[in-house]
Amino acid sequence: MEMGGWVAMMAAMMLPGAIPAVVRAAQAGAGVRTVPLFVGSYLAVWVLVSVVMYTLYRPHEAVAAAVVVIAAGIYELTPLKRYFRRRCRETVRSGIEFGLCCVGSCIGFMLLLVVIDVMSVALMAVIAAVAFVQKILPAKAVFDVPLARAIVGLGTLIVVEPSAVPGFMPDM
Secondary structure, three states: OOHHHHHHHHHHHHOHHHHHHHHHHHHHOOHHHHHHHHHHHHHHHHHHHHHHHHHHOOOOOHHHHHHHHHHHHHHOOOHHHHHHHHHHHOOOOOHHHHHHHHHHHHHHHHHHHHHOOOOOHHHHHHHHHHHHHHHHOOOOHHHHHHHHHHHHHHHHHHHHOHHHOOOOOOOO
């Protein structure tokens, strides 16, 4: 997949989670006239992140990939992650501010794509669904702890049996 396709997939993955923020922005601002600027600036943030992520993608050695995946799982339980999740549910002044908060909330997920399979539509769909839920619901241990454990477990699986992880192609 070329960079243009990757950027389009990233935008499609992150846009549904922005719908509640777009509605809040329209209600707080000058109505629907604020929507194109909000959405455009939000997408501009994700285009920039997409380009960076795409350029970082390389096949990774299993241990290096596992370390990144385990770190992403641990990040799910940090105060910084909770802060960005909370900001994604609050009213923000601009699409840029909202986009940056969402990047902070989703950076662990983006790194999963970089080290596992940047081209995986299935992985993108799962990440989009989880990111959407996290943007609309407050942090709750009943959801967050099992998710973090699953991500850490995925990192462990990469070390133990990398061939069992769909799409993962370690650097030889």
